[in-house]
Amino acid sequence: MSSASAAEVIIKPQDRLQERFSQVIELLKQHRLLEESLAPEHKHAFLEESLPILSLQKKLSELHPADIAYILEGLPLEERLLVWQLVRTENDGDILLEVSDAVRETLLADMDNHEILAAAKELDADELADLAPELPKEVVHELLETLDDQQRDRVRAALSYEEDQVGAIMDFEMITIRENVALEVVLRYLRHLQELPDHTDKLFVVDKEGVLQGILPIKRLLVNDPDKLVSEVMADDPVSFRPEEDSNEAAQAFERYDLVSAPVVTEEGRLIGRLTVDEIVDFIREESESEALSRAGLREEEDIFASVWRSIRNRWAWLAVNLVTAFVASRVIGLFEGSIEKLVALAALMPIVAGIGGNSGNQTITMIVRAMALDQVSTGNTTRLLRKELTVALINGLIWGGVVGIVAWQLYGSWSLGAVMVGAMTLNLLLAALMGVLIPMTLVRLGKDPAMGSSVMITAMTDSGGFFIFLGLATIFLL
Amino acid sequence: MSSASAAEVIIKPQDRLQERFSQVIELLKQHRLLEESLAPEHKHAFLEESLPILSLQKKLSELHPADIAYILEGLPLEERLLVWQLVRTENDGDILLEVSDAVRETLLADMDNHEILAAAKELDADELADLAPELPKEVVHELLETLDDQQRDRVRAALSYEEDQVGAIMDFEMITIRENVALEVVLRYLRHLQELPDHTDKLFVVDKEGVLQGILPIKRLLVNDPDKLVSEVMADDPVSFRPEEDSNEAAQAFERYDLVSAPVVTEEGRLIGRLTVDEIVDFIREESESEALSRAGLREEEDIFASVWRSIRNRWAWLAVNLVTAFVASRVIGLFEGSIEKLVALAALMPIVAGIGGNSGNQTITMIVRAMALDQVSTGNTTRLLRKELTVALINGLIWGGVVGIVAWQLYGSWSLGAVMVGAMTLNLLLAALMGVLIPMTLVRLGKDPAMGSSVMITAMTDSGGFFIFLGLATIFLL
Numbered sequence A, B: 001m002s003s004a005s006a007a008e009v010i011i012k013p014q015d016r017l018q019e020r021f022s023q024v025i026e027l028l029k030q031h032r033l034l035e036e037s038l039a040p041e042h043k044h045a046f047l048e049e050s051l052p053i054l055s056l057q058k059k060l061s062e063l064h065p066a067d068i069a070y071i072l073e074g075l076p077l078e079e080r081l082l083v084w085q086l087v088r089t090e091n092d093g094d095i096l097l098e099v100s101d102a103v104r105e106t107l108l109a110d111m112d113n114h115e116i117l118a119a120a121k122e123l124d125a126d127e128l129a130d131l132a133p134e135l136p137k138e139v140v141h142e143l144l145e146t147l148d149d150q151q152r153d154r155v156r157a158a159l160s161y162e163e164d165q166v167g168a169i170m171d172f173e174m175i176t177i178r179e180n181v182a183l184e185v186v187l188r189y190l191r192h193l194q195e196l197p198d199h200t201d202k203l204f205v206v207d208k209e210g211v212l213q214g215i216l217p218i219k220r221l222l223v224n225d226p227d228k229l230v231s232e233v234m235a236d237d238p239v240s241f242r243p244e245e246d247s248n249e250a251a252q253a254f255e256r257y258d259l260v261s262a263p264v265v266t267e268e269g270r271l272i273g274r275l276t277v278d279e280i281v282d283f284i285r286e287e288s289e290s291e292a293l294s295r296a297g298l299r300e301e302e303d304i305f306a307s308v309w310r311s312i313r314n315r316w317a318w319l320a321v322n323l324v325t326a327f328v329a330s331r332v333i334g335l336f337e338g339s340i341e342k343l344v345a346l347a348a349l350m351p352i353v354a355g356i357g358g359n360s361g362n363q364t365i366t367m368i369v370r371a372m373a374l375d376q377v378s379t380g381n382t383t384r385l386l387r388k389e390l391t392v393a394l395i396n397g398l399i400w401g402g403v404v405g406i407v408a409w410q411l412y413g414s415w416s417l418g419a420v421m422v423g424a425m426t427l428n429l430l431l432a433a434l435m436g437v438l439i440p441m442t443l444v445r446l447g448k449d450p451a452m453g454s455s456v457m458i459t460a461m462t463d464s465g466g467f468f469i470f471l472g473l474a475t476i477f478l479l
Helices: A003-008 A013-037 A040-047 A051-061 A065-073 A077-087 A092-098 A101-109 A113-121 A125-134 A137-146 A149-159 A183-193 A218-223 A247-257 A277-295 A308-335 A337-342 A345-373 A379-412 A415-445 A454-478 B003-008 B013-037 B040-047 B051-061 B065-073 B077-087 B092-098 B101-109 B113-121 B125-134 B137-146 B149-159 B183-193 B218-223 B247-257 B277-295 B308-335 B337-342 B345-373 B379-412 B415-445 B454-478
Strands: A202-206 A212-217 A261-265 A271-276 B202-206 B212-217 B261-265 B271-276
Touching (some): A077 A101, A101 A125, A212 A218, A218 B183, A218 B218, A247 B277, A277 B277, A345 A415, A379 A415, A415 A454, A454 B345, B212 B218, B308 B337, B308 B454
Antiparallel strands (some): A202 A212
16 A cells, blocks of 8 residues: 555545546547647548547546446536547446436437447346336347346346336345355355355345245354354344335335345245345435426426427426416406406505415425325324414414515505405415315325425415405405 | 244335334323323322333334334324333433434423433444534533543544534444455454444455555455455555535435445544445435425424424524515515506416416526536536526527417407517516526525525516516506
């Protein structure tokens, strides 16, 4: 160990990655300058082995596939494809797995079937299954033909599960042992394997039929007397999962019990795969991202360098929904045009009632959705929760409504207008609380994701409801 | 291994947990019935050893601390404290670490200093540091006095870092070895330790001064010839972190390189702790939750059984901000009361312009915030991004504005009103795109979190801006 390597360890990984990214950008810029300076007829032959391109190739060959994926994500399409052509190696498959769906599509579009096949061949069965839905059909077909029976069955099995099921994120790289052998034998067996799969923190103990009997944590293998039998040392009640189980529940169990890997078994207890924490981390990150995106009304993650047309399509669905709800709110106001004509202050005050109702309803719904995700809401406590939310809304309505009412009174010199504001604010906040509890609960009862679209729905309710309540009260009491 | 244990492994962990939770609820209900049936004078003596209470105690003693934490989270205050009194054991500290901040507060409020001290004594230095900020000052003081020098220094060190720094989530349970010994010796040393810390997937190789020289993955220890030296087998360029680094960057590196544990070193390369994937998973989950909460305007996670008063305080700050922005929007409308009086259709149409602008702006800002979190936005590509977002806004504005304009024309029989709608929608969507890019970038330049409050700000802009643009255009062209 020279002092150079000791110095190396103290560079922050993020800084190192940023630095490499800048180097790539710099080399691409040099390449571009060179390209522009050349006469068209020399371009092709020369550019392929230009100095910047050669250094770039060298640089890229030293990088982790995940780092190359990161760099590809950050580059505009043209540069991205240039870099992609330079890295085409046996790591292609790994890089394709690491990039986001949107970027993967741009990379695959640039490859012919032969190249895709070559990249995919290097992958494990579970990784192939991840990639398969996005590959051309004929490539998948050809790929399956090149696999042996076990691998093909595994790919087929993994493909048969929904995206959010345990079966879709499990892998098959588990090491199995028998319970009636000594630890010494296990140690020798491992040495014989020469390489262990990543995230091997435990070995799986199975019987002749492949039924899981227990697990042998590597920790126990290391600290126990090698003469002991596996059955004496193993844990016989491990946390295990079923392939059809919801990945979200598996993620919660990984978090709760701090797992690194866990067995996946059939109903009869036969070991068929394992879950590892790296897949769980990816799953958690994807879940929270897709939640943030869908809450904002984006259909999917967006490549920031996506074409304008793609971006527009990605954003249309929810803008259309929003357009409909906005029209409904507009027609509600239309009902009261006569009142507004008589008292134009109503037009200026009505967005306050609707806006604060929407904000308050979003607070309630976020809280309830979160509690539901943690399984804290059961039929037993719905009434209690609803009562609490309504009380909070009543108090907030009276207090904030009071503030708004006083300001309205001062602005427009009418205490009765102020009183109508207080009443409307209170009623709209109560509506927001009621809907904030009922919307996610109804969605779950209908088998839907409680977060999906809940923000649009609650805002639609509090907008139309707020306008109706405020203008209705004003029409009754002021005109 | 009887067949019973093989059967046990196929129960889903989540179902098992739910079942236990139901059993606890059932026993609590029986206890409550018993309590109500007793005459007041018998209550105290009898209840403490009633049958339901004894079964409950037994049930709880078999549960993992994380499962008890889960059950405590789901119980209303009174039942929660009853259960908490029953589980008071050496696991108290672990349970306190597992529950949410809001629930922890209710549990600590129920303990005297002596009990808190007893619970905290069982914890490791890093766990103590996690808990310390929420404990009474005198307890922390007394606790530090009972620790040995090394432990005390570790607690102090961990406490000296911000919540989002690596130093605050690292632990100190690393196993260190020297590079000039044989693997055989390492294996004997581990056996001698009798127990290894959780998440030990690698050993840390240090020199006499404690400077990190490399890491020895357990995998390599297991598969290599025991006669080899550590220096021959170790990896000498591991991913390592600095204690003052941002935890978010560490989380990204864990995701990218699929790490289970990683060393934390000082600027000089001295090993001072390690990060483990379980802490990273908790960190990622907490980050995404607090982001969802702050986007909805909640100050912190809320115990769903929190008192009404606590809930109101948790939600006030943002409702107040929202009130101010709603008033500004209201005053913008106030400027145009004369126009609305002349053409009351404006009052019904203006929320459409504002609402769709808000929705579109939120889409842009969510996309940009996500890209910034992944470090994909640099000064080099800002202009390109802005140009793309403005193009998307222009096209969406013309198309959706066209739809809205046609409907307005049909409804109110005025093509010029329709034309004003098209113009106002387009301009407001352009404003939304501009602000959706500029707000998060400005926040970051000011050293703030780009997600924080961005939704309120963009909505405030598109509301006031939308009203101003629409009513302004209408006043110029229609009146």
